[in-house]
Amino acid sequence: MRRPGTSNVIIRRRRRELVVGAILLVLFVLLPLPIGNTYLRGLIVLTLLYAGLSQGWNILGGYCGQISLGHALYFGIGAYTSAMLFTVLGVPPTLGMFAGGILAGLAALLVGWPCFRLSGHYYAIATLVVGMTALLLVQNWDFVNAAMGITIPFRADSWSDLEFRVAVLPFHYVMLAYAAVAWLIAWVVEGSRWGFYWRAVKDDATAARSLAVRVFPSKMAAAAISGFITGVGGALYSQYVGFIDPDSTLGLSLSVLIALPAVVGGVGTLWGPLLGAAVLIPVQQLSIAWLGSAGNGIDLMIYGMLIIALALARPQGLVSLLGVRSQAGGEVAESA
């Protein structure tokens, strides 16, 4: 087998991706400056958060093919770790978020180890069950204040504490950095030996069997990275919103919302999660803003229809509109 990344075509494509990424980064750095509207800025912050979260999910779900419906677990671990460290020990969240990410990554390894030998749908439901179990347990865990949740007190504007009274701009840059790093990690992974194994495994079942022994450790690595990214996102969320409780950080709808941008945008692609988040998050938030006050469920109907329409019309994801082909290809992974 040829070593991955040695073909000129591939090298050029990857360079192109870096260039496009850099351009997008600059654009996003400048984007909020002309927009004075706090709500719109906040919308972009959320979009960037979910772009990063979904990119993290994508590493496991898109490239590696393991569809996890319980990623909120890692989000919650990150959020709670950072919040507890901050409120109990005074550890600044800029450090706490790494602690959260690492714990989340470890949790992902713990979950992956027994679950990776389950095929497709069994794996998905197993991750669902793990997520739901975590929710139930945390709701009853007094150490983290159980169902009552944790309020992150605002003391003063501070970059190390990631707290800003009403300014949204700092959060924009924090979330942008988060999304950009997540993207970069995905870019590196895509071009690595692991990425090569995963693509081979997805396209050819015989290769899957013969490579099984080698693939398992790489799947574990994917899980750890994915968990880490998701956990860091959770910590950032808890600073942004200022309050966390089990329902808002470990629930199933959050797990779905983490996966959805990647699916809609294009699983297993670099740009998919970003594109998907850019479409889904504004639609979700704006439909609540415009239609939610009527209280008649129309915002849910629109959201649901949009997901169906996008999944059916563009199963390869919205990236296909840009002429980008998925590097992951193929079906949901069967067991190795």
Add this chain to the structure above:
Amino acid sequence: MTAAIVLQVAIGGLLMGLIYALVAAGLSLIFGLMDVVNFAHGELLMLAMYATFTIHQALGLDPLVQLPLIALLLFGAGAAIYRGLIARSLAVRFNTGMVQVFVTFGLSIFLVGAAQLVFGSDFRAISDGVLSNRTVAIGQVVLPLAQVAAGLICLLAFAALVLISRTEFGRALEATREDREAVALIGIDRDKVFSVGWGIGGAAVGIAGVMLSNFYYISPTVGSNFALIAYVTVALGGFGSLPGALIAGVLVGLVEALTALVMDPSLKQVGIFAIYVLVLMFRPRGLFGRL
């Protein structure tokens, strides 16, 4: 904790488990056919309950009487979902598994919103049915009549499902599941088989819904209360296996009830999840999974 209480709780759990089993059976059937996990299954249950309630209010028909009607209605709904959405997603050549998962997710969100629009979000309940508020005593054990009836009907429905699987059509279903491409060669219309399969799956959950509406409340989000348990039940029993769904359902119902007796009831689902994890460690395809 007397023996009488334990027996009472166990039988109650068993009855509830039969309902879980029927809901799971529909799900298992659909998966068995075409590798599709219907994430809108809970909402089909919700639709059946609302339909029962509405007809009861409008025409005064008791839920029991409505059984065949709702079963037919949900049969139609299931088939319609197949024709309208799933058939399209099967035709997709890319990421089919993921597309199906998220199409049905989108459908479930849509249906909750639609139910809120049409029926409002207030909780409804049927309190004047033939089975409502009655209990039946067997020795020291006292059971709500509505739940006993639900258990019995679900068992009958299961028997019906097994019978169907033994018929010509049932064999066609089996064949289609085994090899989708080949069946066309022997004249089996794949689309028709799938539509009917989805219809039967819908009818099964519809019957469960009718029986539930005798004693459970009805709201747009009520489906989610049963959906998670249904998915775990199917995975536990094995995707595509009817006997698996029955045994897993009963097991789940029993474990849930007994866990609530000895532990804090808010953790009773953890008992179910623990059993699930245990089984999957030793049998990754569930108790009777074949795929």
Add this chain to the structure above:
Amino acid sequence: MQTAGRGGGTWCGRMGSGHAARRAGRAPAVYPLSGNAAPIGHDAQMALETEADIINGHDNIPMLLGQGGGLPRLGGAKIKLVFADSQNNPQIARTETERLITQDHVIAVIGSYTSATAVTISQICNRYQIPYISAENSAPSLNQQGLAWFFRPSPTDNDFSAAMFDFFRGIGKQTGRPVHTVAIIHENSVFGTDSSRIQSGLAAKAGIKVLADISYQASTPSLSVEAERLKAANADVVLPSSYTSDAILLMRAMHDAGYTPKAIVAQDAGFIDPAFLKAVGPLAEGVMTRSSFALDATKTRPAIPKVNALVKAHDDGKDLTDMTAREVTALQVLADAINRAGSTKNTELQAALKVTDIPGNQTIMPWVGIKFDSTGQNTEGNPVIQQYQHGQWHTIFPLDVATAPAIWNVGE
């Protein structure tokens, strides 16, 4: 799948009058308008709109600002409402509140039914220095956050549970059949967990034994085992903290188990929901609940019949409940403050709110009055205990406002 959503709506009030030079002041209301708690949010919306109509209209109701015609000290400026859906999600509640504050320039925020949303809404209001009027959030921790822009007319769970135990003392003395044991059963989110904690503490202080403390998930398919455990405990009083859905299941499950508790004293919420009463029918007979509102206090609160009629007309024929009455009052408090401030400027509004002093008989609530302490909590809101007798809620405690004798089966 698990949504666990209980909704919240945001309510905004806009000020308008004939004057060209008037400033537009809006007050948003943030409530759950979709999801599991949507019925509550919907009722809140109806209640607030009714009160706005009263303030703006000509209904001539014998209470503060009930004469209508807008706000007198602002030239008859009218209140206009703007609602936002929180979907019972703290992040969405915060985002929506921030949107209303920064885009619609609201002058105050009312909300929000659940604690989780109240935390984020009150925090963001504090940051923007906009008053938040907590209509019916009852978690005690909310006014302990050190927020200078938080105002809560409603009593807290501490007050509510204290009222229950005051009632036990009172009825025990009166009938000679005091309470010796209780069984607590509660749903396991903030509402139930908080409430059960407070009740256990109060029981210990009163020397009452807690025979069972059962928590359950509100979305559970069945409460039969929980009911069996209550039956086995056989306490003098069952103390449930439940939402509507689980309240329905609980009553039916206890009935199915052949268990009729001697006394049920509920934490309001689901037990006062008309949907619950409709669903369980005769099973609700004799159920007691704490309440911040007494519909039958018409002698001392003459405004009640008229306000109730207006609310009924707005909200599918539903009477005023403990929730909707507090929502009406919250808007009344806000409107009064705006009126006294004579302006919509936030600092002046805050100053006016701080010195609020509304006598109870100028409201529909059975309270002594509305006066905020330094943490923004009303110190004069006293709850009552009510009992469902013959299809209606009757106040049974305190004795000086009771309209019917309690049906007390403990010790029989």
